[in-house]
Amino acid sequence: MKHVRVLFCLAAVGALAGCGSMDIGGDSAVAKLDAKSGTATQGTVTFTQRGDRVLVKADVSGLPPNTEHGFHVHEKGDCSSPDAMSAGGHFNPTGKPHGSMSMPDHHAGDINNLRADASGRAQASFELTGVTVAPGPTSVVGRAVVVHKDPDDYRTQPTGNSGGRVACGVIAKS
Numbered sequence: 001m002k003h004v005r006v007l008f009c010l011a012a013v014g015a016l017a018g019c020g021s022m023d024i025g026g027d028s029a030v031a032k033l034d035a036k037s038g039t040a041t042q043g044t045v046t047f048t049q050r051g052d053r054v055l056v057k058a059d060v061s062g063l064p065p066n067t068e069h070g071f072h073v074h075e076k077g078d079c080s081s082p083d084a085m086s087a088g089g090h091f092n093p094t095g096k097p098h099g100s101m102s103m104p105d106h107h108a109g110d111i112n113n114l115r116a117d118a119s120g121r122a123q124a125s126f127e128l129t130g131v132t133v134a135p136g137p138t139s140v141v142g143r144a145v146v147v148h149k150d151p152d153d154y155r156t157q158p159t160g161n162s163g164g165r166v167a168c169g170v171i172a173k174s
């Protein structure tokens with residue numbers, strides 16, 4: 001009888017833990033990046049809500065070997081133009097200056113540079129604060145994610161001076 005009661009308690013704890021992880025690992029979204037400005041750059045970027053942060057995972061290929069590239073969420077979910085200028089400027093719902101993710105002030109859409117390896121592939125994870133996947137004024141859903149030709153210097157306003165746009169994808173709920 002005592003054994004039966006112990007097993008029942010463990011089962012109940014397991015069920016509660018399951019519910020907890022569902023709450024934390026909420027909404028997610030994905031952007032399929034298409035090549036822009038005559039490049040062959042493409043990839044996938046996922047956005048997953050983790051508490052008050054958003055985990056960004058990028059897998060981008062077709063970049064020049066061993067190079068760094070500016071990487072941001074841009075305000076308009078429109079990648080239709082050949083140079084991706086249709087995506088507008090950096091997503092900046094709170095009116096901040098451009099910067100790096102580690103600076104106190106930066107655009108909500110500022111992500112740090114992607115680094116391509118010797119095969120021209122960049123795989124990276126970042127944790128963004130100041131944006132959400134869930135609907136709201138700072139949601140990334142319906143925006144665009146852009147990879148640039150050059151590194152972001154994290155200083156030049158309001159762009160980071162990272163040059164042309166080599167890949168662009170609209171962020172959609174998944």
Ligand SMILES: [Cu+2]
Pocket residue numbers: 070071072073074090146147148
């Ligand atoms: Cu950008």
Ligand SMILES: [Zn+2]
Pocket residue numbers: 072090097098099106107109110158159160
């Ligand atoms: Zn910016």
